[in-house]
Amino acid sequence: MPVKNRLRVLRAEREWSQQQLADALAVSRQSVNAIETGKYDPSLPLAFRIADVFGMPIEEIFLRD
């Protein structure tokens, strides 16, 4: 099932760079870029970590396409 996400928008709202978000998630900048561009859907544990970093419920970040 295709999944889209609001990562880029949420990151821009907080004025974070991809590297800053990557550091917060303990992943590579390339991972953040791949998720933002829809080339990679994160695992559930990583998706929860992303939700924790943004302080939002997971379903407000990842949506059905």
Next chain:
Amino acid sequence: MAQIKPAAIRNLKRTGVIMAVYLAGILAAQYLIERQGVSGPLAYSLALVPGFAMAALFWSGGEAIAETDDEFMRMLAVRQHLIAAGFAMSVASVWGMLEMFELVEHINPFFIVVPWAVGIFVGMIVNRITHGVWGQCP
């Protein structure tokens, strides 16, 4: 500048040790078996050292994948290794058929590591095209 991850450093160290064992093993086997005429169980043991060293190289690649914390980079590495394995087995299958009908020279099976390494490089190119990232060089 990109920071080298601890898993990559561990893999580099492992690979260095394995290659040293491989070189020492092959030199010792060549000298003792071919020049000194060592035979029997000792010859088998000597010949197995470089063979097991090559096997350890593949194990090290798998270990490096398992030690990669970043799931996206790990996925790219798995793709790379699958492509490399498929590429190497395809080359072996085609070459084997040609060899069976005596259309090409015999090549020792351990040379399969060469198309495997080429396959790793092909995997990096595929990753770059499909995911925009080269992945990591094992």
